[in-house]
Amino acid sequence: MLYAASSRGPTCYTTFITSRDSASKRRDEFAALTRATQAMLDWVAKEGPAELARLTTPFFPNMPGELLRAALARYHAAGLWSRTTAVSKAGFERLAYSLHDGGFIAHRATYAECVRDFGRPA
Numbered sequence: 001m002l003y004a005a006s007s008r009g010p011t012c013y014t015t016f017i018t019s020r021d022s023a024s025k026r027r028d029e030f031a032a033l034t035r036a037t038q039a040m041l042d043w044v045a046k047e048g049p050a051e052l053a054r055l056t057t058p059f060f061p062n063m064p065g066e067l068l069r070a071a072l073a074r075y076h077a078a079g080l081w082s083r084t085t086a087v088s089k090a091g092f093e094r095l096a097y098s099l100h101d102g103g104f105i106a107h108r109a110t111y112a113e114c115v116r117d118f119g120r121p122a
Contacts, residue, residue, distance in 0.1 A: 009094060015087060023116055030118040038085050038119065045083060049076040087115045 016033060023030060044052055049072035057065045075081065082088075092111045100108040 009090065023118075027118065034085050034118040041081065041083060041085065044076075044081055049073045085119055086117055087111075089115075 016030065018026075018030070050069055053065065053069040053072050057063075057068055060068055089111045092115060096105075096108050096110075099105045
């Protein structure tokens with residue numbers, strides 16, 4: 001599903017959602033989570049989908065290892081893994097539109113209302 005969706009343009013799938021109050025009170029924790037996520041993105045870019053499949057196979061005991069490797073290789077080839085933790089504006093807007101159009105949210109939020117980059121100083 002993600003692979004097919006990628007042909008329609010950028011969409012944000014992995015984001016961390018919290019209240020403004022929590023984001024303000026727990027800035028250091030969100031900054032640490034952002035650094036850890038960036039380290040993982042760097043690792044995946046360096047090591048590649050085969051190594052990711054090797055390490056994650058135990059979490060998918062009912063999936064043949066070769067199928068997992070092939071799926072991760074397709075995701076990698078399609079450019080689905082970002083190289084940065086920054087939320088793309090185009091991806092956010094596509095997701096907001098989809099959530100609103102599908103009836104999941106009543107009000108389509110804007111990028112400026114919702115996105116905060118904890119990787120940068122406040």
